[in-house]
Amino acid sequence: MPDAASPHRADTTSGKVGLSKVAARAGLSEATVSRVVNRRQGVAEKTRDAVEKAMAELGYERPVRGQLVAIMMEHVTNPFFADVAERIEAALAPHGLRTLLCPAFPGGVQEPAYVDAMVDKGVVAVVFLSSSNTVTMARTRTYERLRLRRIPYVGVNGVFADGVAVPVYSTDDLLAAELAVGHLFQLGHRAIGMASGPAGNTPADRRVRGFLEAMDRRALSDAHRLVVRQSFGVEGGQAAAQTLLARGATAIVAASDFMALGAIRGVRRLGRSVPGDVSVVGYDGSAVTEFVEPPLTTVRQPADRLALEVSRSVLALAGRREVPVGELFFDPELVVRATTGPAPGRA
Missing domain, CATH: 1.10.260 (434 Repressor (Amino-terminal Domain))
Known part of the structure; x- marks a missing residue:
């Protein structure tokens, strides 16, 4: 600037x-x-x-000091998304911008209500942090309202249902699945299951696709039977694990850390151990996963790089400067801890 x-x-x-x-x-x-x-x-x-x-x-730049950037997010209590939101706040604050967290169920009525309430209150940009941009059939009125008022918006982990080209920053879910399946395969697991989120959720759909492709590359048959779709929370992970163990899985790739923690609970309630009987891999990489017992093996999303690029984009758009549109993918990282081990009989 x-x-x-x-x-x-x-x-x-x-x-x-x-x-x-x-x-x-x-x-x-x-x-x-x-x-x-x-x-x-x-x-x-x-x-x-x-x-x-x-x-x-x-070349006129709108003054932005003291104005707001709205962050739409469902998972306010999820440590990973809270971390990303906090990093965005820290990056924007020195430029005089304040962030406002807007808890909203993806595709629900809260997002349009927030936008209607804020468009005249000095909002210079909106960040959809894994919110309605993750829903493949989300209503588009919110985005239309923002475009009409020339309020720019960006997305994290999912493109927008209206198909308009805007900046989107996503973790490479296909690579994430490959890292998890590859790790378990090297440990001797062949009956690897997937506990993913509901259909119609872009990150969940991508993680399932990546899982099936990774299984296919290793000639592991019947992978579709070992995919269970559930909610992203602990309860969803627990239910998915119980189904997968009934189908013979010796390892579980979860689509979120919370699902992975639920899977561990489900495994234990069936009288089995982690990782002795069943290995579990999470996804997100929030700091808390290092301190659970046993510490969770997970695929870590790059929260720091995602937040930095989102912040740069918001600052540029708020100043009426052009930024590249379309989806930019960031590589995740496998963090091996104590919830994965050799397949039973291969120690």
């Missing part, structure tokens, strides 16, 4: 001086330009387009 002492920066942040130039270029009043700059309602789309064009031609 331009230096605070530069002539351009002084001109664009000096209130009426900057607005007067934009108004003159657009042929409109300063009051109208102010409404567009601050993304207020009551401005015709044609008028808004004229002001946006004038701003682009003059």
Whole structure:
């Protein structure tokens, strides 16, 4: 961003001086330009387009200090997503932006309600942190509302249902599944099961696809029978584990750390041990997984790199600078701890 002492920066942040130039270029009043700059309602789309064009031609950057970035997220209590949100906050705060966490069930009514309430409150960008952007059939009114008001938005771990090209930053779920299956295969496991989230959830669907491809590369047949779809929580992991063990699985790849912890509980309630009888691999890599007993083997998402790129994108978009659109994938990392071991009989 331009230096605070530069002539351009002084001109664009000096209130009426900057607005007067934009108004003159657009042929409109300063009051109208102010409404567009601050993304207020009551401005015709044609008028808004004229002001946006004038701003682009003059290189005008919207002032953002003291304004809000909304973070839509379902998993407020999930340590991984809380970590990403905290890192985004830390990266944006030095630039004068504040974050607002908006707990919303993906595809539910909360997201549109939040957007309707915030579009006139100085929101300069919205981050969909594994929220409705993970639902393949999500309603698109929220995104349409944001585009109408020229409020940029980005996604984490899932593209948007409306198909509009915006920045999206995702962990490579196919590689994550390959890392987990490859690790268990090297330990001698052949009956490897997958405990994944519900169908229609983009990360869950991708992790299942990656799992099946990894199994197929190793000529492990009947992999589809060893996929169980459940909720992402502890209870879903427990139920999935009990089903998978009934089908003969000696190892479980879980689609989240919480599911993995639930799987461990399910294994133990059936009188079996982890990793002696059954190995379990989680996914997310939140810090708490190091301190459970036994410490959880997991595939760690790169929270630091995801948060950094999201923050850079938000800062650029808030300043009306272009950023690359489409989905950018980040490599996960296998963290081997104590919940995986040799397959029974192969110690």
